[in-house]
Amino acid sequence: MGFFENKEETKTKLAEAHKYVKTIHVNSNKELDIAIADEMKTRIIKDIKFHPTGTAITIIYDVWAEKARNEKENSKEIEL
Numbered sequence: 001m002g003f004f005e006n007k008e009e010t011k012t013k014l015a016e017a018h019k020y021v022k023t024i025h026v027n028s029n030k031e032l033d034i035a036i037a038d039e040m041k042t043r044i045i046k047d048i049k050f051h052p053t054g055t056a057i058t059i060i061y062d063v064w065a066e067k068a069r070n071e072k073e074n075s076k077e078i079e080l
Contacts (some may be wrong), residue, residue, distance in 0.1 A: 020063055025056045034058065044069070 020041070026032045039045060039059055046062035 019057060019061070023056055023058045027055065049078050 016075075024035045024039075026035055035057070036048065036059070042064045043059075044065045045059055046065075047060040049058040050061065051057065
């Protein structure tokens with residue numbers, strides 16, 4: 001990010017990025033388990049990458065699977 005970059009544009013890019021990936025910082029394995037479980041309740045996870053420091057993980061979402069699920073759920077509502 002450059003010094004002259006538009007802050008609104010950065011917010012938009014970050015919002016777009018969170019559709020596909022999210023980085024979570026944790027202090028313990030308990031926090032890690034809770035964070036992953038919370039994400040699994042609402043999103044379909046494709047992969048989890050552990051950072052070498054051990055205090056952060058990056059969750060990669062399976063956006064195509066989520067899209068297919070949403071389309072299937074929406075089509076059920078339409079059929080009724």
